[in-house]
Amino acid sequence: MLSDPHSPALAMQGIGKQFPGVVALADVDLTLTGGQVHALIGENGAGKSTLIKILAGVYQKDSGSIRIGGVEAELRTPRDALRLGIKVVFQEIALIPEFTVAENIFLERHPVNRIGSIAWGKLRADAKALFDRLGFAVDPGARARDLPISTQQMVEIARALAHEARIVVMDEPTSSLTPKEVALLFTVIRRLKSLGIAVVYVSHKLDEIFEIADTVTVLRDGRHISTKPVAAHTQDSLIQDMIGRRIEFLFPRARGPARSDVLLSVRGLSTKDKLRDVSFEVRAGEVFGFFGLLGAGRTELAKAIVGFDPIRSGEIAIGGQPLRPHDTRTGVALGIGLLTEDRKTEGLMLEQSVQHNMSLAALGGFAVAGFVQEARERSAVQGFVDRLRVRTPGLDRPIRDLSGGNQQKVLLSRWLLRGLKVIVVDEPTRGIDVGAKSEIFALIDRLAGEGHAVVMMTSEMPELLGLSDRIAVMANGRITATMPRADATQEGLLSAAIA
Amino acid sequence: MPQSRNLLRVLTRRSEGPLLLCLLAVIGFFALASDTFLSVRNITNVLGQASLAMMAGIGVAIVFISGEVDVSCGSLLAAVAIPLIVVMNATNSLALGIAAALALGGVVGVVNGFLAAYLRINSLIVTLGTLFVLRGGVYLYTGQTAIPDDAGLESFFQLGNGRLAGVLPYPAVAALVLLLVFAYVMGHRPFGRHVFAAGGNPDVARLAGYDVPRIKFAGFVVSALLATCAGIMLASRLGSAVHVAGLGFEFQVVAAVVLGGVSLSGGVGSLFGMALGVLILSFLANGLGMLDLATEWQLVVTGAIIIAAVSFDEFKRRQKL
Numbered sequence: 001m002l003s004d005p006h007s008p009a010l011a012m013q014g015i016g017k018q019f020p021g022v023v024a025l026a027d028v029d030l031t032l033t034g035g036q037v038h039a040l041i042g043e044n045g046a047g048k049s050t051l052i053k054i055l056a057g058v059y060q061k062d063s064g065s066i067r068i069g070g071v072e073a074e075l076r077t078p079r080d081a082l083r084l085g086i087k088v089v090f091q092e093i094a095l096i097p098e099f100t101v102a103e104n105i106f107l108e109r110h111p112v113n114r115i116g117s118i119a120w121g122k123l124r125a126d127a128k129a130l131f132d133r134l135g136f137a138v139d140p141g142a143r144a145r146d147l148p149i150s151t152q153q154m155v156e157i158a159r160a161l162a163h164e165a166r167i168v169v170m171d172e173p174t175s176s177l178t179p180k181e182v183a184l185l186f187t188v189i190r191r192l193k194s195l196g197i198a199v200v201y202v203s204h205k206l207d208e209i210f211e212i213a214d215t216v217t218v219l220r221d222g223r224h225i226s227t228k229p230v231a232a233h234t235q236d237s238l239i240q241d242m243i244g245r246r247i248e249f250l251f252p253r254a255r256g257p258a259r260s261d262v263l264l265s266v267r268g269l270s271t272k273d274k275l276r277d278v279s280f281e282v283r284a285g286e287v288f289g290f291f292g293l294l295g296a297g298r299t300e301l302a303k304a305i306v307g308f309d310p311i312r313s314g315e316i317a318i319g320g321q322p323l324r325p326h327d328t329r330t331g332v333a334l335g336i337g338l339l340t341e342d343r344k345t346e347g348l349m350l351e352q353s354v355q356h357n358m359s360l361a362a363l364g365g366f367a368v369a370g371f372v373q374e375a376r377e378r379s380a381v382q383g384f385v386d387r388l389r390v391r392t393p394g395l396d397r398p399i400r401d402l403s404g405g406n407q408q409k410v411l412l413s414r415w416l417l418r419g420l421k422v423i424v425v426d427e428p429t430r431g432i433d434v435g436a437k438s439e440i441f442a443l444i445d446r447l448a449g450e451g452h453a454v455v456m457m458t459s460e461m462p463e464l465l466g467l468s469d470r471i472a473v474m475a476n477g478r479i480t481a482t483m484p485r486a487d488a489t490q491e492g493l494l495s496a497a498i499a
Numbered sequence: 500m501p502q503s504r505n506l507l508r509v510l511t512r513r514s515e516g517p518l519l520l521c522l523l524a525v526i527g528f529f530a531l532a533s534d535t536f537l538s539v540r541n542i543t544n545v546l547g548q549a550s551l552a553m554m555a556g557i558g559v560a561i562v563f564i565s566g567e568v569d570v571s572c573g574s575l576l577a578a579v580a581i582p583l584i585v586v587m588n589a590t591n592s593l594a595l596g597i598a599a600a601l602a603l604g605g606v607v608g609v610v611n612g613f614l615a616a617y618l619r620i621n622s623l624i625v626t627l628g629t630l631f632v633l634r635g636g637v638y639l640y641t642g643q644t645a646i647p648d649d650a651g652l653e654s655f656f657q658l659g660n661g662r663l664a665g666v667l668p669y670p671a672v673a674a675l676v677l678l679l680v681f682a683y684v685m686g687h688r689p690f691g692r693h694v695f696a697a698g699g700n701p702d703v704a705r706l707a708g709y710d711v712p713r714i715k716f717a718g719f720v721v722s723a724l725l726a727t728c729a730g731i732m733l734a735s736r737l738g739s740a741v742h743v744a745g746l747g748f749e750f751q752v753v754a755a756v757v758l759g760g761v762s763l764s765g766g767v768g769s770l771f772g773m774a775l776g777v778l779i780l781s782f783l784a785n786g787l788g789m790l791d792l793a794t795e796w797q798l799v800v801t802g803a804i805i806i807a808a809v810s811f812d813e814f815k816r817r818q819k820l
């Protein structure tokens with residue numbers, strides 16, 4: 001039966017949800033229409049993911065109703081949601097690491113033959129056909145754990161389409177995709193629209209909202225603020241709705257010019273797999289940005305210079321002192337630290353408290369005669385929670401309970417608390433809302449102003465142009481161009497990145 | 500030359516490859532060191548002995564793959580022999596005896612599974628608990644002696660002592676059949692893949708609509724039933740329900756499972772790997788015994804080999820990363 005593509009596919013009404021100590025959602029409405037993209041936006045911790053998890057059957061609503069095609073729906077388990085045609089691509093990537101790509105795609109429903117054995121041939125062929133149709137270049141036989149995050153994300157999206165979902169929900173799907181992959185994703189989303197599928201799209205990237213969404217719902221502090229056609233919004237009005245105030249300057253600049261003393265010097269750095277003869281210097285008070293396409297070697301570089309990964313040849317010096325490669329202890333002692341790109345596996349201790357996650361690298365500083373002074377630790381941590389507006393029900397809460405963006409803020413604070421000379425940040429604003437972004441930019445600016453050196457890896461061109469003093473472009477593990485910001489243009493950077 | 504290198508690559512790529520080479524090395528070494536080792540009689544005897552650990556090992560491996568632990572099989576081996584022998588003595592029926600044994604095994608599996616999978620109590624603690632409770636129960640019931648089989652059924656005797664075509668012991672045949680069936684289930688039935696998924700990443704499995712507790716629960720029940728089968732075979736071999744039967748058996752099984760490349764953290768492993776692990780340890784014990792090495796030294800050598808093998812696995816895995 002073909003339903004009218006513009007009748008409401010799903011209506012959530014008066015949804016409320018509480019966690020101990022937090023009202024995550026209070027009286028929120030969301031109405032989805034087949035063939036339309038409905039954007040859901042709001043600050044970190046506004047309740048977007050919670051709303052989506054209720055839709056996915058992961059959390060139970062405390063109040064309100066959900067109707068699908070006019071019928072009251074009970075979504076008690078993820079299985080219920082899948083059966084009703086709701087497929088969610090989560091913010092945290094969700095694949096079985098040891099399974100192949102093809103098997104991950106058909107995880108919900110392994111194709112079987114007459115006698116109920118898994119039809120491996122069909123599984124692989126179907127996955128291949130799906131990728132071909134979507135234009136994704138992914139090997140269906142590859143193991144999920146061997147793939148970079150961006151590819152895993154594409155597999156996740158393909159997975160949503162492998163099942164005849166009527167409602168597809170994407171929670172920050174582009175946070176680890178390259179511009180080309182984003183364009184591909186948008187093509188896919190338009191195809192979903194043309195099939196009459198309702199799409200929910202969560203993102204902190206406002207330009208994406210304007211490009212792909214038909215309708216926008218804004219949440220703030222768990223409450224419904226507005227639902228309007230996207231055409232009725234401007235960038236400013238969206239930000240106004242999201243954070244309840246305006247942002248004057250996204251890229252504030254209060255610091256003076258860089259000083260002359262070199263804090264980080266890297267000479268002829270090569271690694272086994274990726275990096276080839278990378279050399280650069282960063283001075284006190286300088287923000288040194290790295291641009292590059294995915295796979296250019298930025299993350300590898302970041303990990304090598306902080307001593308996390310082994311190197312094959314080359315020298316790294318922090319404030320004139322040589323850093324023993326592959327040794328983060330001396331790295332931290334010399335004053336270099338990394339804010340990683342992959343916070344879930346490399347950054348967070350999920351079950352531990354916000355406080356312990358934040359103070360991890362700085363504990364020595366709070367210790368007197370080997371005992372950590374709890375009160376000092378706590379007040380320092382509280383200071384950063386306030387400064388970065390981390391939304392947390394308490395410092396003793398496991399960090400698992402925080403929203404994705406707030407987890408990122410805690411990680412950034414970890415190094416700020418430690419007081420480093422050189423801070424390396426890899427995609428520092430992934431999943432962070434505009435308000436917090438401007439806080440983080442201001443913070444990076446202030447750190448540089450205080451005489452720190454900041455190395456910033458990012459694929460967000462505006463951030464790079466807005467914040468850096470100098471910009472290096474990487475391609476295939478080499479630096480292909482270095483330029484002062486004044487000389488950098490989007491075109492110039494891109495062409496050096498493709499070289 | 501390139502042909503053989505290819506073969507080597509295939510062997511070392513699959514996790515079973517190095518194990519197979521290790522098994523061949525063990526067999527080769529003892530074949531040279533002792534002239535009776537390679538006799539048909541000795542080999543089939545070892546297979547017969549290995550079959551109990553193999554049967555129980557299938558279940559334990561499945562539980563490990565699902566992300567849990569089961570160490571209760573040692574006591575279960577002794578416990579299920581009691582209803583088996585008692586019912587057989589009373590009714591003269593092998594079928595009823597086996598049914599009684601399976602019933603007890605099933606109950607133990609259900610209890611383990613309920614506590615560990617549904618109530619989420621740590622499975623090492625739960626199954627360690629059942630290990631103690633069952634052994635204590637066996638001592639209490641038997642008064643620390645064996646309960647002899649008075650029915651004297653030929654079919655019961657044949658179960659553990661007979662040989663297929665006069666060569667291959669029935670327990671070995673049963674273990675092989677069970678191994679093939681469960682390897683098929685784990686590799687080619689959706690259920691088996693659900694077990695891997697539940698152990699590999701339980702959150703993902705749940706989001707994909709799996710009932711993760713039920714999958715893990717099923718693992719515990721299967722494990723207990725397979726240990727029951729091993730217990731029945733052992734009782735037949737011993738001709739009675741022996742209160743100290745299977746003491747320390749759980750350690751042999753866990754050692755073989757781990758040696759076979761099954762990950763303690765779940766989601767990784769193969770039943771063929773487990774089977775090779777059992778065979779390596781069995782041939783090793785047999786061979787060392789033939790060399791008149793004291794049992795103390797057998798323990799030392801076995802322990803060292805397990806540590807070496809698992810370290811090798813770990814290094815290989817790290818190199819890949």
Ligand SMILES: Nc1ncnc2c1ncn2[C@@H]1O[C@H](COP(=O)(O)OP(=O)(O)OP(=O)(O)O)[C@@H](O)[C@H]1O
Pocket residue numbers: 019020022023024042043044045046047048049050051091391392393400401402403404405406431433
């Ligand atoms: N399992 C949980 N237990 C306790 N509190 C939770 C839990 N999950 C979410 N919260 C809280 O609910 C609020 C809403 O979180 P949610 O993840 O929905 O935010 P979000 O809008 O998705 O933010 P982000 O943009 O950072 O992803 C936050 O304050 C968060 O700390």
Ligand SMILES: [Mg+2]
Pocket residue numbers: 048049050091171403404405
């Ligand atoms: Mg979220």
